[in-house]
Amino acid sequence: MKPADVETFFATLKAANPQPASELVYSSVFELLAAVLLSAQATDVSVNKATRRLFAVAPSPQRMLALGLDGVIEHIKTIGLFRSKAKHLLETCRLLIERHGGRVPRSREALEALPGVGRKTANVVLNVAFGEPTLAVDTHIFRVGNRTGLAPGKTPLAVELKLLQRVPAAYLEDAHHWLILHGRYVCQARKPRCWDCAVADVCDFRPKPPRP
DNA sequence: ATCCCGAGGG
DNA sequence: CCCTCTGGAT
Structure with missing residues (x-):
């Protein structure tokens, strides 16, 4: 071209x-991060189907941890790669609380240090949630x-x-x-x-x- | 390079 | 049946 x-x-x-705009459904920066993490190799339709159930019960890192591994899997098992995604999501929630006061960090380094969050997911959060170029x-x-x-x-x-x-x-x-x-x-x-x-x-x- | 891994379309 | 879907970790 x-x-x-x-x-x-x-x-x-x-x-x-x-x-x-994104076609993923979310109502907070935490939900955006979780939805994008779950969206790897999955259609937004299937992710939205799962997050509707998941976010109703667990709209915060604390509530997500309370679900436990089997609880998270129960809600997202219709998405491909569900076992590794559930594990990564929970560990990410634990780190959000431990390192970032339960909030989603704004730097690339901090985001990519979260399990299940690579460059692509970090870029989405930085762009969509924080307006970074x-x-x-x-x-x-x-x-x-x-x-x-x-x-x-x-x-x-x-x-x-x-x-x-x-x-x-x-x-x-x-x-x-x-x-x-x-x-x-x-x-x-x-x-x-x-x-x-x-x-x-x-x-x-x-x-x-x-x-x- | 390989593994993970369900749902939907063709 | 095979391919694709807002990838990341090992």
Whole structure:
């Protein structure tokens, strides 16, 4: 993708969706952190189904700890990777209380020190909860960055750095959600919907012509 | 590089 | 059946 097309790319996505937001359901910074931790390799629909039950009983680190491992698993067992996620979530809750007064810390170092929280999850929390100019690269953004030519890279970190360097400052705040929603609904993994893609003319990807 | 791991879509 | 889903730890 040519540098001049990057502005067009984001202006077009913005016009279609002026105020993009996460589709995860949460009502506090703690719930955001927990929901994102649970969302690894899972759809937001399945995560929301589980967190509706979980957060009704455990909206705080203290209440989450009180549930215990089996209690947490009972609520999230419909999500993939549920055993490791339950374990990580509980240990994270313990550390939030022990190190951070039961609050979610605002620094990358403190966030990534929590089990189950890596660079991507930390970036989401820093951006969405604290308004920091970070850009979390998930499976969608990694694919969209490479496929479109907007931000090619062999690893998520490489794509993230390329995006931070190419996305105009005015779009950085919401770029994460525009890219993720574009990847989820239009630039899909298996069958990208290029025929109704608003940014197809500035995209490097050319789909195979359909069979007659 | 491998493991974790359920639900939904094609 | 196979692939994908807002990854992270070992």
